[in-house]
Amino acid sequence: MKYAIPIILVAVTVALMVLGLYVTGQAGITVGVTKGSALHTARASTPDQAVTNLLVDVQRRNWDRAFADISSTSGISEQAFIQDWMGSNGSLLSFSALEGFDSRPLHATNDEAQFRIRLHFSTPVGPLEDVRDIHLIREGAVWKAVWPKVEVPSVPAQVVPVNFLRWDLVTGSADDEWGSKTVDAPHVRIISMNAVGSAEGAVVMGEVTNEDTIPAFVTVNATLVDAAGNPIDEESSFDKIAHVLLPKQVTPYRIDFPNLNLKNVKNVHMDVKASLVPASADPVIGVMNQKIDSDVQGKSVLSGDLLNQGGQTVNIPHVIASFYDNDGKVVWVSDGYVDRALLPQSSQPFAVEIPKALAAKVHSFHVVVNQFSLGKS
């Protein structure tokens, strides 16, 4: 009698395991959500397994095996496939790693399937998410992905004349007479500020301009103060601002206060600091084809193309957009990094998200491009 309960439990467990294996084998095409921790299988007999195999190989940077998961009808070379994942020219992607992924079937038949994959990259500028749709086809008994051809910008050899505009900073020697050789910090001004609350916390945003004739390195800090005059929290704009402002340039800024209720805030103290900084006015980056649209997930996004009009490669372009309502008030500031390098005289698409609740309010917008180039401070 004392062995009855353990024997029953073992029997039930074994029965459930056998049942589980049998049911999975009969299903043919998996229609669930796969996470990045899924295991690699030798032959992808289902589209789900094909997606998992491909992404696990990419995650492990096992490029030969990953490319073997690609259908030969794709017409893409292995080198181009690797470059599509690894980036090039010092782009953000070349400093990133695929941390994980989710995949979800959009539709599936016996011969083809469409999956939407959400890729989670870890990057030097924080986590980055990318959403792609993958088309899969069945080749015999094996499912393979059809990888779209990567359009790598082809930059012809050329000479781009640039009248190089640059400001250098010369610091005075220590023995200068007191008051004889001081150079004032650039004059910058906050031209708008708006504080909004949301479920995630409070957000302070607006725009700041450099009113001076020299470049400025700008940081904006905000201190939230309660009704008793005590500071609740203090934060800076961190990377949601273009820190280097050329003369008369305007940049949006956004300061996030996570998990903080705006109802507890009585005052917001703004503090803008500016210091002299060497800077260059090149390259000029145009922002073309800007429009607010819905992406494949139905989210409102501001999309467009960045066009590098200069002769230098911009390794990591950073887009910051301010959105205005009918009254010209800044109602939101979004930013996003472009994971591909911006080669001279070429363009790259970008998209930044607009919160669903604010999308209807947005009347106009302004985009600023921040640039990070290797070898430049």
Added chain:
Amino acid sequence: MSRLLRFCAVICLARSFVGVCAAQDFHVPDSAVAGAESSISTTGSGKGIFYLVGPGVSRKSDIVLGEEVQLAAQDLRNAGDYLAIVCSGTCRSESFFVSASKPANLTFLVHPSRVPVALGDAVSGVAFPFDRYHNLVLAAENINFQLTAKGTSLWSRSVRTQNGVAWFRTASGKSAGPLQVVASLGDLNTPRAVQQVASDPCNLRITGQRTPKGILVQTEPIHDCAGNVVPDGTIVTFTATGAVGMGTVDAPIKQGVARAQIEVLGPTTISVASGVVMGNEIRVGAQP
């Protein structure tokens, strides 16, 4: 214990007896000047000890009462309150003030180092006269302030110092370039330079034309309202709005003009702004 108390009592009596015998008096200088020798006269007889305590100095020396105590120039370098103490049995003290000597250096601070033209109360300066030992000269002095640009005097004023300070505030000039600001006191001249820069752009106007690559748009030479050329590197924002979307370019002024290539198809409206200043709007038709 009782022997120790007796010994102390004897010492005290002896000291008070000596003090009565050699009662000392002394007179400090009425007006001493920093860096100049001075003396203190004493009365009485016998030996004593002289202490001098002042800003940055403390000195002890043996003296003979009835003779003058010489104060070296080195001891009186710093202006301020000094305390002289003479001890001979008992101690007596007198204080005296050492004032700064004649101005030997004029420190002049001017703010800002860079200023837009034609701005009211934009330039300010403050001058401090110091003697050769870096003492602030508190005696009233007349300091002349003069502003010149391109060899022409723009403004001048004589200001009397109060408590060692003289200051001025005035408007910036109308033309961009270096503004020389000089503070003068007697033979002393201290020059400073303020860079006058162009103010915000005025009458910002653009022209544009279709090219095979899009629209080439450029400004007319950009000046401020006083006619000064806005410096190169100033950002001008071109915004093109067409049927299929919007294009913006933040272009720096180069050689007085900002230009940009905008890729927009179809009929397009282009506007221009620099900072918070808006310019004109133009309409460019579709590619023929």
